[in-house]
Amino acid sequence: MADTRRSGAETRERILAVAREHFARQGFDRTTIRAIASEAQIDPSMVMRYFGSKEELFTAAAAIDLALPDLTEIPRDEVGRTLVTHFVRMWDSDGTLMALLRRAASDPAAAEQMRSIFAAQVARAVAPVSPDPSQAPRRAALAASQLLGIALGRYVLVLPPIVDMDIDEIVAWVAPTIDRYLTAESAQPDQDPGRVGSS
Amino acid sequence: MADTRRSGAETRERILAVAREHFARQGFDRTTIRAIASEAQIDPSMVMRYFGSKEELFTAAAAIDLALPDLTEIPRDEVGRTLVTHFVRMWDSDGTLMALLRRAASDPAAAEQMRSIFAAQVARAVAPVSPDPSQAPRRAALAASQLLGIALGRYVLVLPPIVDMDIDEIVAWVAPTIDRYLTAESAQPDQDPGRVGSS
């Protein structure tokens, strides 16, 4: 048959690809090694041999690099737009992050993984543009909450109004929010006569 | 022993209470009928007799009334504050909504349930304060995305900066966002010199 005796590293990659897709679509618990193996046209035991356990397979599949741009090289008033665009594009093209988010909903270990991604990548990338270093993590977390909220509504809950919006509309609405969280002087700029962002 | 032969409706309620707590903390898949029964000091088969199946038990446990206030009776510039406060209080006191959110992450049926709650309660409550009826669902969805993002960060991912904020701080930061989504004239008010909300 098509017993082409694939190259090992090759099958490993194929397993990983299928696993990412399954984890992204169904979450950790509802994804079975058997299903992954079946779709990768391979025996379940091979998955174990390559990755050791389902846990380790997930960890390998969920290695995430947000590839966030250097925000200091971007005009202040385009930070929000840049970030929103970046994330929506990322979600649309690669399900890995969504897989992790889904799992985090029911698995503390995955939540911990998200926390470390937040701390190591989001908070770090965002800190330089914060007006007050002590508040930087808080600002980053607020921005993350809005971005993740969009991801939740668009890809997990599939709320029609959010799904129907194209990227530009989402950016137009959400970017100002991100800008305010990251760079506004106080918490409630919209309630004072003063302007937001660059004075 | 303590075979007090409870009143039936009473045990039913106790099962429901335990179930809500388990679903909220661990999600649907990781919650077992056996664990619920055990904690309710009852036989697993009783759960089936009362609720038919695990699915139906969840449905019964996840019947949610957001108890949203009538926004038309509230000053325009306090809508955001009111909503944020309402939701955070609700999440803090009752895990039912979080249970549903958790399950929605991996179960399309639960996601559908969230959509119907959104449509029947959130979108409906929020529509009257929208300046343009055709955009009302979109505005409601954006507000929901931010609110759910906070829930995600605070209760599911347990992002430290969000957990550390007290209700007042969260309200101070997020309320303006909600206000803008619901009532701002255009999508990007922060980028124009004009003011937001009540002119």
Added chain:
DNA sequence: TCAGTTGGCCAACACTTGTTGACCAAGCGA
């Protein structure tokens, strides 16, 4: 040629899960 490595499959184990059906006993109305 021949031994070792490598990619792969098969069958089974051990366990957990939701679910079912038989049986029991306390209370209650006639």
Added chain:
DNA sequence: TCGCTTGGTCAACAAGTGTTGGCCAACTGA
């Protein structure tokens, strides 16, 4: 007193899970 409803337990079934170990066959290098 008898029979029916009701709250309850127990033991098992059937299915699905991650995981393991044994075996096979192709390739590779000496």
